């Protein structure tokens with residue numbers, strides 16, 4: 001008899017986006033004529049940069065040619081891409097990395113989820129709340145979360161609330177933890193940590209031997225100087241942090257699939273009997289066994305975003321989204337709604353007025369403005385009373401949604 005991993009049975013269904021879809025469908029039946037505007041999705045909408053599609057075409061031709069055909073590549077990624085990453089993403093920050101510290105992957109979702117493979121089940125996990133659900137759910141699957149309580153929290157996970165009261169700056173946990181997920185710029189709140197604030201976390205992690213799992217998927221959206229693009233800009237971070245990056249939001253690769261993870265060779269963990277072990281070779285072993293590399297043509301496409309043309313084109317798209325974010329922020333500022341994020345990230349996080357619930361706000365926005373967003377409570381208990389709007393829409397819809405909300409009697 002095959003016994004299943006019962007941790008999977010503990011997981012409640014992920015109903016957030018299906019609940020949203022049901023509510024939107026019900027609305028459409030009642031109001032078939034209404035022009036709905038969707039500012040809820042966390043997916044990009046602009047097409048790939050021409051430099052990327054050219055690289056894709058060229059790589060496809062190579063694969064169809066006997067002389068240039070390639071089969072299995074290195075599980076860690078091709079050197080042409082790893083070298084481009086180090087040269088363009090890290091050297092300008094003053095961060096030196098060896099090629100074998102960078103692992104190309106099929107995206108940050110897989111890696112932030114898979115990292116649990118190499119970490120013992122009895123580590124205590126901390127997350128900021130609200131949170132990207134992958135961190136929590138994969139720890140439930142791995143048996144680290146305990147049981148789900150009435151309050152929506154898993155009893156073995158330490159939740160660090162991020163809300164308007166603390167200005168979305170997570171406090172260091174009072175309880176001892178072994179690993180913590182930090183996502184900055186943050187999804188869903190769109191907020192960031194300054195260098196000084198992130199240093200506080202690195203210092204704490206070094207002092208207490210905590211592993212920081214740093215998700216920098218939105219790094220390319222940072223506009224302000226004092227916001228770190230990589231955790232390795234902070235001294236000592238190579239000894240306590242793994243960094244996850246993705247080309248998904250940076251360059252519209254949500255459908256192509258490519259990202260990378262940095263596991264510094266200085267990063268040390270411990271065995272249960274207290275011996276120090278390097279984490280890099282363990283992750284390498286995991287990847288070479290369970291992962292067979294990102295497709296060659298996709299890695300060639302990713303390399304193209306670092307070409308002179310690619311850089312300009314990718315920047316134009318990011319600027320386009322950030323202009324949307326500005327339109328939302330500045331437009332809604334007049335409404336008196338309390339707004340957060342949207343400056344260094346493509347998400348605007350708002351406090352619902354008069355303490356109405358996230359879902360009540362969702363329903364009213366849908367029925368009274370015909371605008372779809374995402375209820376904050378869907379990202380964790382501390383998201384209750386908040387709401388997320390994304391900057392990934394087209395310009396006209398974004399402007400119109402803002403106009404409708406401005407004219408709305410909330």
Ligand SMILES: *Cc1c(COP(=O)(O)O)cnc(C)c1O
Pocket residue numbers: 042106107108109110132183187215217245246247248249253254258259
């Ligand atoms: C979109 C997103 C990612 C990227 O996931 P991919 O698998 O690379 O597409 C990672 N982390 C967060 C927080 C995200 O929102």
